[in-house]
Amino acid sequence: MNSTADLLKCEDLTKKFGKDTALDNISFSLDPGHIVGLLGPNGAGKTTLIKMAAGLLTPTSGAILIDGDAPGVYSKGIVSYLPERTYLNESMTPDQTIKFFSDFYEDFDPERAGEMMESLNVNRTKPVKNLSKGTKEKLQLILVMSRKARLYLLDEPIGGVDPAARDYILNTILQNYEEDATVIISTHLIADVEQILDEVLFLQDGKLILQESVDTIREERGLSVDETFREVFRC
C-alpha cells in the first residue's frame, strides 16, 4: 500500500502497564529483507514490542508503524506472528488446522505447510492436544512460516524443540521468508540463531541499547553476538 522503505518503524515508542514502563521511548526502523534478532534479558520488553507490532497492544505514547500504517486491518494482512504461547484449537488435527489457516489467510500456502510437516515428522491426524510440547511448537512455526508475509514476528520460536529440529527450523526460516520480507526473532538461544541474523536489537529495561549488524559486532569487538550479550548484560 505504501512505498516507504521502512517496514517497521518505532518513534519514541513507550508502553506503560500502570506504573511499570515496559518500553521506554524507543526509536528505530527496519528495512525489508533482513533477519533481525531481538535480544535482551528477561523482562527487557521483547514480547511487549512484538505484541505492539502485531497490534495486540497499543502504545501509551509515541508510534509504531508497519509499512507506514499503525497496526490494524492492513498490517495484519502482511504480518505473520508467532506468539510465545500456543493459540491453536487443541481438538483440531494439524491437517484441519492447515485447512483453517488456508481459509483465514489469503497468503497461506498449504503445500509449503504440508512439506514442512513431513520433514519435521509432525503427525497430521492426531488432535493437537495429543502432540508433545515440542511438536506443537513445530506446528505453530510451520503455520506462521507458511504465509507469504512481509513481516514475520517470531517470539521465542525454537525454545522447546530439540537441536536437530532447531537446525531444520532455522533453515526453514532462511528458505521460506520472501526476499523482501523481514523476520524478527526474539530468543535467548543466541548462539543457535546468530548465524542467520544480519542485524540485532538489544533491549534492556525497556530501552533500546544497541542496533547493529552482526558482522560489525564481530569485527569491532572480536566477539560473537552471544559473547557480546553476555558481556553487556553481565549479572
Add this chain to the structure above:
Amino acid sequence: MKWQIDSDRPVYKQLIEQTEQAIVSGIFSPGERLPSVRDLAAEAGVNPNTMQRALAELERSGILYSQRTSGRFITDDEEMIDKLRYQKAEEDARTFFDNMKKLDLSADEIARLLRAIFEEDKDEKSASNE
C-alpha cells in the same frame, strides 16, 4: 560443500575464505556456475544478505564474475586461481611458522619436522595404494 562458521569472526569474511578455499581445491571448477545466493546461504546456514556481501567482494577481486541474466560464475582465468592458491598457501605457512616460533623451534627443527611428516604421508599413501 561443507561450510564451517566460527563464532568470533565476521561471517562474511569466513564465507569469502571458504569459497576461495573451495575454488583452489577444485570443489568449484574454473568457469563453473555458482548456485544462487539463497541456496548457498541455506547450505551454509547463514543470512542471504551476508552471503551476498561475501560474493560481491569476491566479484570485486575478480575471482567471481556475474552475467546479468545467467548468474554468477567462477573465473576461468586459471592463472588467477593459481595465484590465489599460492597466496593461501603462503598465509597458512606464515601462521604455521609463527606457531612453531612460539614453541621455540629453530628453522632447522621446523624443516626436519616437516620432512618427517611429508615422508609419513608418502608412506601412508603408498600403503593405502597397495
